[in-house]
Amino acid sequence: GINTWLEPEEAIWVIYINDESAEDYASAELRDFLSNPSDAKYLDASWNKGSTQTLVLEKNDAPGIGLAGFWHRAGNVTRSFVLISIAITALTTFGTNVELTRWLTIADLYTWQGQLSEISSGQLWRLVTPIFLHFMLLHILFNMMWLWDLGGEVEKKQGSLFLLFFILSIGILSNLVQYFSTGPAFGGMSGVVYALLGFVWMRSRKAGTGYHLNSGILGLMIVWLILGFTGIIGPIGNAAHLSGLLFGVAYGLGWNNYE
Structure with a gap:
């Protein structure tokens, strides 16, 4: 070559x-x-x-x-998370299948008494599975579009194992932040998407990494993040979005320094 x-x-x-x-x-x-x-x-x-x-x-x-x-454009890890998200959203019928959904939220919505008792008893999957839940069509469409695009780029440049660890760790962290902010009634891949955005943003600021982030896309995502806190666009996982972005920025800066 x-x-x-x-x-x-x-x-x-x-x-x-x-x-x-x-x-x-x-x-x-x-x-x-x-x-x-x-x-x-x-x-x-x-x-x-x-x-x-x-x-x-x-x-x-x-x-x-x-x-x-x-x-x-996407690797096996990106494809897998997209397909799992689509499958779980379909099986839970956008959250209306209550019996299945209650097993995938961070805590059982119908028995929750202010503690993560299910996780304490060994149901550790609940730390991750909320990222696969989506309650509206536009919600999953936008999340999967950005996951495919940003996740595919990160997987290609950093490797599949890196992306797998990134998504799982960010998923757990952003889920916990959202839980302690609003309780267990939430779901979606948005925290991970914002983390990928933050990571690519920081990586693109270092010469020679091969990353490029359109300033218009970055601006749009930041505006959407801010609008979420105003309440104009309805109930939304603001804590997961903001924490995901900050965790992603930290990942990116850390990786820049590591290299």
């Missing part, structure tokens, strides 16, 4: 190669990629390589990648 790296220059990204003698070969390979980016050899290589970077093209110049590219 050819050693390369990307550097942003104004509104574009420039690809540099270490070996100038390989310039012709690299140019030909780039042309092949741009003509067919969904070719299996490129999609597979993006997961076989531990460190990857994203080439950002203008909308009018970017070739259509289609379903194959969309599927390969």
Whole structure:
């Protein structure tokens, strides 16, 4: 292979190669990629390589990648959490299947007396399972969209084991923060999504990581976070959102320093 790296220059990204003698070969390979980016050899290589970077093209110049590219954007861990979330949301019928839902909340909603007695008695899955519960269609659609996008990027760059630990640890922490803030009546992947946002945000601020976060997306997510605290958009897991973002920022800063 050819050693390369990307550097942003104004509104574009420039690809540099270490070996100038390989310039012709690299140019030909780039042309092949741009003509067919969904070719299996490129999609597979993006997961076989531990460190990857994203080439950002203008909308009018970017070739259509289609379903194959969309599927390969996420790794096995990201796909698994998306599929589990969809399955549990369907099985609980957006929380209306009370008998199943009460086994997945952090505490039984109908016997709760102010303590996490179920977890103390060994039902440890309750620390995690609230992230899979969603009570509205738009709730799960938006969460899964961001999980697929941000989680896929983190999994590709940091690895599947890292993302698995990240989601589980953030899920537990944000669930506990939300519980101690409002009680056990909550669910959703939003805390994890905001943590991924915070992580990618911090990683994108360090040169050479390959991360890029659109400022418009970041601004939109922060505005949505603030609106949640105003009460305009109804009951929402604000504590999980804010704590998730802060935990994600801490993860990102810590990883930047570790490298």
